[in-house]
Amino acid sequence: MDEFHYVSYAQEVIFGAGSLSRLSEAVERSGWRRLMLVTNRSLRESGHVTLVEGILGDCIVATFETVHPHVPDVQVDEALALAIENQVDAILGLGGGSPIGMAKATAFLLEEKRTGRPTRAASPMDQPRVPVIAIPTTYAGSEMTPVYGITHTRETPPRKVTVSDPKITPKLALYDPQLTLDLPAEMTASTGINALAHCIEALYSTTRNPLSTAAATNGVRHISRALLRCYAQGGNLEARTEMLIGSHLAGLALASVSMGLHHGLCHVLGGTANVPHGIANSILLPHVMRFNAEATAVQLAPAAEAMGLSVSGLSPVMVVDDAASRIFDLVGQMSLPQRLRDTGVKEADLAGIAQLAFQNRTVQNNPRPITNAAQIEKLLREAW
Numbered sequence: 001m002d003e004f005h006y007v008s009y010a011q012e013v014i015f016g017a018g019s020l021s022r023l024s025e026a027v028e029r030s031g032w033r034r035l036m037l038v039t040n041r042s043l044r045e046s047g048h049v050t051l052v053e054g055i056l057g058d059c060i061v062a063t064f065e066t067v068h069p070h071v072p073d074v075q076v077d078e079a080l081a082l083a084i085e086n087q088v089d090a091i092l093g094l095g096g097g098s099p100i101g102m103a104k105a106t107a108f109l110l111e112e113k114r115t116g117r118p119t120r121a122a123s124p125m126d127q128p129r130v131p132v133i134a135i136p137t138t139y140a141g142s143e144m145t146p147v148y149g150i151t152h153t154r155e156t157p158p159r160k161v162t163v164s165d166p167k168i169t170p171k172l173a174l175y176d177p178q179l180t181l182d183l184p185a186e187m188t189a190s191t192g193i194n195a196l197a198h199c200i201e202a203l204y205s206t207t208r209n210p211l212s213t214a215a216a217t218n219g220v221r222h223i224s225r226a227l228l229r230c231y232a233q234g235g236n237l238e239a240r241t242e243m244l245i246g247s248h249l250a251g252l253a254l255a256s257v258s259m260g261l262h263h264g265l266c267h268v269l270g271g272t273a274n275v276p277h278g279i280a281n282s283i284l285l286p287h288v289m290r291f292n293a294e295a296t297a298v299q300l301a302p303a304a305e306a307m308g309l310s311v312s313g314l315s316p317v318m319v320v321d322d323a324a325s326r327i328f329d330l331v332g333q334m335s336l337p338q339r340l341r342d343t344g345v346k347e348a349d350l351a352g353i354a355q356l357a358f359q360n361r362t363v364q365n366n367p368r369p370i371t372n373a374a375q376i377e378k379l380l381r382e383a384w
């Protein structure tokens with residue numbers, strides 16, 4: 001890593017138990033007056049939406065609260081129409097990666113509508129006209145990144161694509177671990193593995209840099225200490241806080257590097273076979289780590305150490321194998337599915353999924369070159 005290039009973003013990050021009480025001051029300071037709240041039903045049911053409404057009062061001029069997983073394009077159209085109708089000046093995503101992705105997509109497209117020009121940043125310093133505020137309640141990490149995923153539902157099969165641009169990065173990320181105390185055990189487990197996967201793919205990314213490596217290594221350390229405790233005792237504020245620090249670091253690492261085969265495949269499985277993102281992550285991560293081991297073992301050594309694995313006397317590839325086994329066991333301990341067949345994916349569909357994945361840009365950024373779809377199909381069969 002003697003040469004590197006990355007973009008870091010002008011963002012305000014507020015972290016801490018009870019920090020939701022600082023939201024209205026931060027919104028006022030930034031001069032945002034007409035917010036659209038984007039979220040989903042379980043956040044309404046848990047009372048979190050009411051809490052935010054109570055804090056922001058009349059500042060919230062519209063609410064879109066039925067975001068579906070994988071951000072379907074038809075819903076983005078609906079949210080965009082609502083934002084235009086209510087002349088919003090900022091969009092607040094509250095919840096997991098789906099509402100935050102929806103907030104990003106809507107803000108990005110709203111700017112295009114208003115200016116009549118593509119929103120694309122001419123330089124990394126360009127700022128969005130419609131900023132995003134993100135309040136995460138899972139460990140997906142989208143609040144830190146310049147990317148959103150959207151599913152083109154009118155295609156057969158539906159296809160999830162990612163859009164990247166500096167202007168997409170949320171301007172304010174507010175983390176309050178208290179909002180995660182009621183995150184269900186399965187969502188805790190699967191989005192926690194998603195955060196771990198961000199660290200793993202950041203460590204061996206072809207565009208890694210010293211910041212992403214430092215963030216990812218520490219992310220693995222926090223997640224390894226906290227995830228199982230959060231799964232077993234959801235109400236443990238200390239564990240929830242440590243886990244959220246881990247997912248923040250994972251998101252920070254993710255924000256400045258390109259992901260590889262693992263993330264590309266998870267997007268294809270999400271958009272095409274509707275596998276929840278965290279579940280796809282949990283099943284595939286050990287398989288992709290082994291697939292990439294020859295090319296990436298040296299970069300993954302710090303992750304193995306941060307997981308508390310003993311590395312002395314082992315070759316780098318053996319260390320990766322141990323780390324992959326540890327993650328496979330962790331997924332099992334948290335009662336998540338460990339095989340693709342358990343998610344409803346049919347064996348007959350694997351060749352088609354591999355073909356789609358082969359054309360995926362993120363897959364093509366993998367550190368071990370992917371030269372044909374058969375390599376991916378073999379991996380998918382092992383995971384099936």
Ligand code: NAD
Pocket residue numbers: 040041042043046068069070071095096097098099101137138139140141142143145146147148149179180181182183184187191194254277278
């Ligand atoms: P999600 O946002 O789809 O949420 C899953 C479920 O968890 C929903 O039913 C939601 O209501 C529920 N939930 C969330 N917080 C809760 C809470 N505190 N209490 C009770 N229920 C709660 O799932 P996710 O895994 O967070 O996000 C996945 C999506 O995010 C995918 O579309 C993925 O591609 C995207 N993503 C994007 C990035 C990025 O950088 N752009 C990073 C990671 C994931």
